Amino acid sequence: MSIEPCAESVAEPLSEPLSERAVDALPPLDTAPTALVALAREAGYRSTPAPLAETLLVARPLLAAAGLAVPDGQLTVAAGPLDVRFTHVDTDSRVGPSGAAGTDDALRVSGTLHRVPWARAAEAAVVLTEGPGGGPVLFLLEATEWRQVAGTNLAGEPRDDLVLLDVAVPAERVRRIPAALVREATWRSGLARAALIAGAARRCVELTVDHTSSRVQFGRPLSHFQAVKQEEAKLVEEAALVAAAVEAAASALSEPDSAEFTAWLAAAQAAASVAEITRIAHQLHGAIGFTELSPLRLATTRMWSWRDEDSGERAWQQRIGRHVLDGGSGGLWQQVTGG
Amino acid sequence: MTLSDLDLGAVQLPPEATRLRQEVRDFLAAERAAGTVLGRPDSWLTGWDPAFTRRLARRGWIGMTLPRAYGGGGRSNLERYVVIEELLAAGAPVSAHWVADRQAGPTILRHGTEAQRNHFLPRIAAGACFFSIGMSEQDSGSDLASVRTRAERTANGWRLTGTKMWTGGAHVNDHAIVLARTDESEDRHAGLSQFIVDLRDPHVRVEPIRLLSGEHTFNYCHLEGVELTDEALLGRPGDGWRQVTGELALERSGPERFLSTLPLLSALVGQLQRTGACSPEQQARVGRLTARLASIRQLSLGVAAALAAGRPADVQAALVKDLGTRFEGELVNEVREILPIAARFDATRGSYPELLATAILHAPGYTLRGGTNEILRGIITRGLELSR
Ligand SMILES: Cc1cc2nc3c(=O)[nH]c(=O)nc-3n(C[C@H](O)[C@H](O)[C@H](O)COP(=O)(O)OP(=O)(O)OC[C@H]3O[C@@H](n4cnc5c(N)ncnc54)[C@H](O)[C@@H]3O)c2cc1C
Numbered sequence: 105m106s107i108e109p110c111a112e113s114v115a116e117p118l119s120e121p122l123s124e125r126a127v128d129a130l131p132p133l134d135t136a137p138t139a140l141v142a143l144a145r146e147a148g149y150r151s152t153p154a155p156l157a158e159t160l161l162v163a164r165p166l167l168a169a170a171g172l173a174v175p176d177g178q179l180t181v182a183a184g185p186l187d188v189r190f191t192h193v194d195t196d197s198r199v200g201p202s203g204a205a206g207t208d209d210a211l212r213v214s215g216t217l218h219r220v221p222w223a224r225a226a227e228a229a230v231v232l233t234e235g236p237g238g239g240p241v242l243f244l245l246e247a248t249e250w251r252q253v254a255g256t257n258l259a260g261e262p263r264d265d266l267v268l269l270d271v272a273v274p275a276e277r278v279r280r281i282p283a284a285l286v287r288e289a290t291w292r293s294g295l296a297r298a299a300l301i302a303g304a305a306r307r308c309v310e311l312t313v314d315h316t317s318s319r320v321q322f323g324r325p326l327s328h329f330q331a332v333k334q335e336e337a338k339l340v341e342e343a344a345l346v347a348a349a350v351e352a353a354a355s356a357l358s359e360p361d362s363a364e365f366t367a368w369l370a371a372a373q374a375a376a377s378v379a380e381i382t383r384i385a386h387q388l389h390g391a392i393g394f395t396e397l398s399p400l401r402l403a404t405t406r407m408w409s410w411r412d413e414d415s416g417e418r419a420w421q422q423r424i425g426r427h428v429l430d431g432g433s434g435g436l437w438q439q440v441t442g443g
Numbered sequence: 444m445t446l447s448d449l450d451l452g453a454v455q456l457p458p459e460a461t462r463l464r465q466e467v468r469d470f471l472a473a474e475r476a477a478g479t480v481l482g483r484p485d486s487w488l489t490g491w492d493p494a495f496t497r498r499l500a501r502r503g504w505i506g507m508t509l510p511r512a513y514g515g516g517g518r519s520n521l522e523r524y525v526v527i528e529e530l531l532a533a534g535a536p537v538s539a540h541w542v543a544d545r546q547a548g549p550t551i552l553r554h555g556t557e558a559q560r561n562h563f564l565p566r567i568a569a570g571a572c573f574f575s576i577g578m579s580e581q582d583s584g585s586d587l588a589s590v591r592t593r594a595e596r597t598a599n600g601w602r603l604t605g606t607k608m609w610t611g612g613a614h615v616n617d618h619a620i621v622l623a624r625t626d627e628s629e630d631r632h633a634g635l636s637q638f639i640v641d642l643r644d645p646h647v648r649v650e651p652i653r654l655l656s657g658e659h660t661f662n663y664c665h666l667e668g669v670e671l672t673d674e675a676l677l678g679r680p681g682d683g684w685r686q687v688t689g690e691l692a693l694e695r696s697g698p699e700r701f702l703s704t705l706p707l708l709s710a711l712v713g714q715l716q717r718t719g720a721c722s723p724e725q726q727a728r729v730g731r732l733t734a735r736l737a738s739i740r741q742l743s744l745g746v747a748a749a750l751a752a753g754r755p756a757d758v759q760a761a762l763v764k765d766l767g768t769r770f771e772g773e774l775v776n777e778v779r780e781i782l783p784i785a786a787r788f789d790a791t792r793g794s795y796p797e798l799l800a801t802a803i804l805h806a807p808g809y810t811l812r813g814g815t816n817e818i819l820r821g822i823i824t825r826g827l828e829l830s831r
Pocket of ligand 1 (some may be wrong): 576611
């Protein structure tokens with residue numbers, strides 16, 4: 105398995121070293137959803153250089169839901185328009201938007217998937233796109249089948265473009281899927297991102313509490329000063345808020361009626377809290393946090409990217425707002441209390 | 444405490460809570476149809492309606508957690524949580540019994556004599572006995588241990604002298620639990636005691652202090668040599684500080700610390716629905732508030748569950764109260780941006796401009812009452828220090 109950690113994470117002075125386990129040994133497929141969310145939070149906390157959250161919370165559940173076998177190793181997820189045709193065209197058919205049906209679901213695919221998380225570290229990618237006959241399809245691409253154009257996010261995490269040049273995807277790796285599964289891919293990605301943010305927020309709190317209790321100015325630790333205390337408390341609060349939203353979404357994963365909306369809430373809150381959490385953590389760190397001398401950046405720069413990825417803060421808020429405004433009077437409180 | 448203790452985890456409400464929630468909603472729908480005034484912000488401060496209180500009591504929704512032997516409901520904290528969050532979200536007039544239900548009842552159960560329990564608790568649960576909080580004074584706000592009200596020993600009990608301030612509802616309630624100095628000892632925290640004072644006593648003089656809105660809920664409560672028997676002492680002499688701290692935990696952890704302005708947001712949603720098309724900007728802002736509300740509620744439920752399980756949660760309660768009360772104010776600012784309608788206190792009662800005006804005029808109080816947010820943040824960082 106090829107893992108290319110970002111250059112910076114090699115030297116990162118984490119209190120606990122990155123365990124091999126966190127990167128290599130993935131939990132079994134039947135792991136409880138709440139435990140998977142906990143692992144994603146830990147990956148966010150440790151700045152784990154692998155698509156762990158994507159694998160556990162998005163790729164694997166989507167493959168299982170689509171009835172495809174789940175391969176070993178780290179997986180990534182990509183969605184977007186591609187040029188998709190049937191490999192084996194049914195010559196008798198005259199129907200379908202592309203003019204012909206296939207004798208099976210095997211596809212030939214060309215195009216580019218943009219900014220795919222950790223593609224260079226993944227064994228395979230779960231791809232969602234519009235199928236040749238109309239309607240969404242999901243297929244599994246193996247790492248050898250794409251060409252990679254390296255890119256990174258604000259934290260230096262890989263966000264690679266995948267270039268597909270007439271790739272043949274065999275029928276056993278393709279599934280037509282209902283629109284609901286496309287939605288599920290979206291909210292699962294949002295939850296995965298929220299879990300990562302919750303973990304990174306926790307790291308911001310720990311680093312800040314350590315820093316303010318050890319750094320001395322005016323002859324006293326920073327944590328002695330009222331102004332510092334006031335800000336530090338708000339930091340702790342905002343991180344706890346994200347954790348609560350993510351935990352609620354984790355426990356709703358096993359409740360089909362509320363899983364989607366609760367994941368939206370977690371995604372929206374996690375993204376919205378990034379500004380306050382990173383502002384306070386950096387302010388209380390002083391200049392050292394603004395440099396490579398402190399590991400704070402491993403958390404904060406990731407959070408600045410994560411809040412914009414997988415739809416982004418604004419889109420989550422709009423989804424929630426539309427849902428509430430369409431819900432009739434009393435709708436808001438009923439949505440919040442789950443019915 | 445460690446940082447992990449701040450992670451309270453998700454709370455699954457028991458199935459009976461879901462049934463109970465529906466019962467409360469049905470009850471509220473009937474009340475709304477019958478014309479009871481609902482949907483008002485900050486209704487637990489100024490929504491005075493003793494008849495409504497008695498209808499709640501008949502349903503068993505006051506004193507729910509008090510033991511049945513004392514006329515209570517013998518129900519769980521989480522069940523009470525569900526009932527009161529529904530009442531608050533609906534902006535129901537609950538201020539008459541609020542303090543009696545939230546803190547006087549549980550405090551008397553915990554520290555009171557058998558005679559006090561038998562006398563007060565059934566009346567509280569029946570919605571027939573209302574309480575005020577007699578803690579703050581002119582010169583004792585955040586620094587509550589500096590109170591100057593004194594109780595001196597007499598032949599038959601105690602004589603109480605001093606002036607309490609900001610005493611909500613003292614002009615309409617039956618009793619106040621008053622914190623007074625009983626011993627001029629060196630340690631400020633020792634030497635304080637609590638008394639149950641009859642507000643109709645001829646030596647109690649209540650003088651109104653009007654709010655920004657002109658409403659009357661605050662008072663000076665002049666205690667002009669009130670003669671008390673020993674039966675008025677609540678708990679042990681000198682234990683007042685410990686008792687009052689426990690009382691503040693009850694006062695700080697509930698859903699009234701983030702739901703005070705929710706009725707305004709619900710009114711805004713109704714207003715937007717009536718006007719039809721909403722811009723993406725309006726949708727996003729409503730969504731942002733909804734996500735924050737839902738997340739704070741999860742934290743608050745976590746505190747309720749921790750308290751119900753007997754785990755200490757003072758720091759967590761302080762955390763939720765700071766987040767929640769700031770949210771109450773942010774919500775008011777935000778709805779003004781979402782739908783720029785000018786607030787008017789003299790507009791028709793219950794109309795959107797009037798609800799907005801009420802929420803604005805009440806806003807400074809959200810982050811002061813029950814311990815200011817600055818003091819709460821001090822509690823949080825003290826918790827962090829202990830975790831180091
Ligand atoms: C709506 C409402 C209802 C109330 N109802 C009652 C009631 O029924 N009964 C009752 O007894 N009391 C009641 N109170 C009083 C309430 O408990 C006090 O207002 C509160 O404890 C703060 O005290 P204070 O107003 O004197 O402010 P102060 O203590 O004078 O504080 C003023 C400002 O200084 C800050 N400050 C003070 N000390 C510190 C510190 N050490 N560190 C940092 N900042 C500090 C405060 O945070 C605040 O911002 C009520 C208050 C309100 C607003």
